[in-house]
Amino acid sequence: xxxxxxxxxxxxxxxxxxxxxxxxxxxxxxxxxxxxxxxxxxxxxxxxxxxxxxxxxxxxxxxxxxxxxxxxxxxxxxxxxxxxxxxxxxxxxxxxxxxxxxxxxxxxxxxxxxxxxxxxxxxxxxxxxxxxxxxxxxxxxxxxxxxxxxxxxxxxxxxxxxxxx
Amino acid sequence: xxxxxxxxxxxxxxxxxxxxxxxxxxxxxxxxxxxxxxxxxxxxxxxxxxxxxxxxxxxxxxxxxxxxxxxxxxxxxxxxxxxxxxxxxxxxxxxxxxxxxxxxxxxxxxxxxxxxxxxxxxxxxxxxxxxxxxxxxxxxxxxxxxxxxxxxxxxxxxxxxxxxx
Amino acid sequence: xxxxxxxxxxxxxxxxxxxxxxxxxxxxxxxxxxxxxxxxxxxxxxxxxxxxxxxxxxxxxxxxxxxxxxxxxxxxxxxxxxxxxxxxxxxxxxxxxxxxxxxxxxxxxxxxxxxxxxxxxxxxxxxxxxxxxxxxxxxxxxxxxxxxxxxxxxxxxxxxxxxxx
Amino acid sequence: xxxxxxxxxxxxxxxxxxxxxxxxxxxxxxxxxxxxxxxxxxxxxxxxxxxxxxxxxxxxxxxxxxxxxxxxxxxxxxxxxxxxxxxxxxxxxxxxxxxxxxxxxxxxxxxxxxxxxxxxxxxxxxxxxxxxxxxxxxxxxxxxxxxxxxxxxxxxxxxxxxxxx
Numbered sequence: 001x002x003x004x005x006x007x008x009x010x011x012x013x014x015x016x017x018x019x020x021x022x023x024x025x026x027x028x029x030x031x032x033x034x035x036x037x038x039x040x041x042x043x044x045x046x047x048x049x050x051x052x053x054x055x056x057x058x059x060x061x062x063x064x065x066x067x068x069x070x071x072x073x074x075x076x077x078x079x080x081x082x083x084x085x086x087x088x089x090x091x092x093x094x095x096x097x098x099x100x101x102x103x104x105x106x107x108x109x110x111x112x113x114x115x116x117x118x119x120x121x122x123x124x125x126x127x128x129x130x131x132x133x134x135x136x137x138x139x140x141x142x143x144x145x146x147x148x149x150x151x152x153x154x155x156x157x158x159x160x161x162x163x164x165x
Numbered sequence: 166x167x168x169x170x171x172x173x174x175x176x177x178x179x180x181x182x183x184x185x186x187x188x189x190x191x192x193x194x195x196x197x198x199x200x201x202x203x204x205x206x207x208x209x210x211x212x213x214x215x216x217x218x219x220x221x222x223x224x225x226x227x228x229x230x231x232x233x234x235x236x237x238x239x240x241x242x243x244x245x246x247x248x249x250x251x252x253x254x255x256x257x258x259x260x261x262x263x264x265x266x267x268x269x270x271x272x273x274x275x276x277x278x279x280x281x282x283x284x285x286x287x288x289x290x291x292x293x294x295x296x297x298x299x300x301x302x303x304x305x306x307x308x309x310x311x312x313x314x315x316x317x318x319x320x321x322x323x324x325x326x327x328x329x330x
Numbered sequence: 331x332x333x334x335x336x337x338x339x340x341x342x343x344x345x346x347x348x349x350x351x352x353x354x355x356x357x358x359x360x361x362x363x364x365x366x367x368x369x370x371x372x373x374x375x376x377x378x379x380x381x382x383x384x385x386x387x388x389x390x391x392x393x394x395x396x397x398x399x400x401x402x403x404x405x406x407x408x409x410x411x412x413x414x415x416x417x418x419x420x421x422x423x424x425x426x427x428x429x430x431x432x433x434x435x436x437x438x439x440x441x442x443x444x445x446x447x448x449x450x451x452x453x454x455x456x457x458x459x460x461x462x463x464x465x466x467x468x469x470x471x472x473x474x475x476x477x478x479x480x481x482x483x484x485x486x487x488x489x490x491x492x493x494x495x
Numbered sequence: 496x497x498x499x500x501x502x503x504x505x506x507x508x509x510x511x512x513x514x515x516x517x518x519x520x521x522x523x524x525x526x527x528x529x530x531x532x533x534x535x536x537x538x539x540x541x542x543x544x545x546x547x548x549x550x551x552x553x554x555x556x557x558x559x560x561x562x563x564x565x566x567x568x569x570x571x572x573x574x575x576x577x578x579x580x581x582x583x584x585x586x587x588x589x590x591x592x593x594x595x596x597x598x599x600x601x602x603x604x605x606x607x608x609x610x611x612x613x614x615x616x617x618x619x620x621x622x623x624x625x626x627x628x629x630x631x632x633x634x635x636x637x638x639x640x641x642x643x644x645x646x647x648x649x650x651x652x653x654x655x656x657x658x659x660x
Binding site for chain 2: 132
């Protein structure tokens with residue numbers, strides 16, 4: 001029976017310290033809830049931190065890689081999906097997640113938020129970037145949520161999953 | 166020898182009258198310059214209008230479709246590339262264009278602007294959406310350009326192509 | 331740490347009774363070995379049977395779907411990757427598998443065998459189709475293996491995994 | 496108005512002299528008929544030869560590349576579609592072609608023939624590889640055609656296009 005997957009998206013090399021701390025804690029809480037963590041699978045930034053958090057809590061981690069190899073994969077990814085479709089894998093990330101959390105901002109993350117909302121998937125924006133928050137709230141008011149911290153993010157995921165049933 | 170392709174991206178059903186007027190004129194001028202027009206190939210909104218403008222001026226038009234069929238293709242597309250990769254075709258659109266013009270805004274267009282900039286492709290934002298202009302200028306100041314009208318857009322494309330040589 | 335995934339490929343609607351029996355038993359043995367089962371995720375034919383076998387033995391099952399929805403997904407898939415890239419997902423299937431087993435033959439399966447071998451992945455051909463066996467052995471003698479039954483298939487997977495270390 | 500595109504598929508580095516001679520002549524005749532040539536766009540083997548033949552006859556050539564760059568592109572490609580989806584671009588090649596000609600055989604070409612037939616596209620097998628001819632004729636008797644030479648290939652394309660109207 002299909003399991004719940006929570007996608008955590010966010011910058012790689014350009015992730016801030018706060019993004020990385022948030023991603024690690026978020027990964028841990030997602031695993032503690034019994035949800036599967038889905039990320040882009042890279043060994044840097046938000047992706048790596050979220051996977052490490054999830055593994056510390058004994059969760060299952062799925063990494064959707066842009067490449068046809070595992071050279072840049074996070075050690076904390078259990079299941080590696082090698083897409084070899086480059087940045088087009090961002091669309092696979094969001095389609096495969098029940099709820100998407102954007103942890104920080106960057107060009108790749110923006111493409112994922114936009115593709116998620118276009119596919120009618122709910123997106124939680126975790127850290128504060130007023131311009132992008134406003135942009136996505138205007139374009140998709142019913143599916144864009146802003147959370148002030150990890151706890152509110154988890155609470156919001158619970159609500160979204162309950163309503164989706 | 167590889168020909169120059171200008172990608173015109175923009176909303177479908179949610180395009181404004183100004184977006185459509187701009188897209189039509191832009192398609193015409195692109196064709197008059199001898200450049201090939203590349204769009205997402207749909208029969209609505211900015212894509213359809215740009216293709217019609219280009220054909221009125223006798224240009225060549227390429228449509229990169231999300232589907233495996235031509236049910237929703239613009240009549241003004243000469244060469245239909247049927248990708249069957251859904252919204253992931255947005256990445257193909259921007260990779261295949263020498264310069265990208267965003268004519269209006271929507272979720273799909275935002276994903277294309279973000280993917281273009283991530284791939285180091287120059288993007289010209291044609292109509293005024295202060296939030297998205299500011300967002301992309303902050304994230305990619307050297308590749309994001311704002312144009313006030315069609316004439317400035319064409320002038321900017323000329324400059325970008327000259328510098329790319 | 332990355333887990334081992336065995337891909338089981340084969341026809342959907344056109345699967346024979348033997349293909350389906352083989353796929354079910356194969357799924358069960360793969361799960362008993364502690365390997366993850368990867369398939370195309372459909373609710374018919376070889377894919378459905380392999381997933382059901384794996385779940386009976388308590389394994390973990392990954393389904394790589396061609397669509398952006400789960401309308402045709404096997405009930406026995408735990409983790410659904412919604413690619414929305416149509417038949418292009420066949421390339422993702424083989425890239426993500428450590429070893430590929432072709433259980434029966436069909437056009438989709440042939441494309442997967444060919445893409446697997448092109449990507450230097452080992453392929454085990456389980457049921458007897460002399461023409462396709464000969465074709466692939468000629469084109470890729472070192473990576474194409476023919477197995478007479480399930481037991482030989484599992485033994486071969488063990489050998490291939492040992493050599494890959 | 497959508498133009499007719501003929502896809503010529505075949506091996507790269509492993510192409511035989513006959514494959515390359517056939518591809519060059521075929522590209523020339525396709526261009527003389529006023530059809531657009533579509534290939535995988537590479538600068539080796541069948542792809543390169545077909546593009547060169549088409550350009551000698553003044554035709555238009557489309558190259559669907561697996562990469563996000565043009566490092567390995569044939570000089571004779573006019574329109575480069577940079578997919579960055581690796582071998583998954585084989586599915587785009589066949590979906591975008593009205594008729595597919597397989598000129599020689601290799602693993603990539605086999606995947607293209609199989610994907611074409613799965614998508615209900617007619618395929619003409621130009622050079623003699625009895626095993627693959629037999630395999631595809633068995634699996635898809637109504638869409639698989641064998642041609643003894645270039646002239647029969649062109650005649651067959653005409654018939655297929657007439658019937659498709």
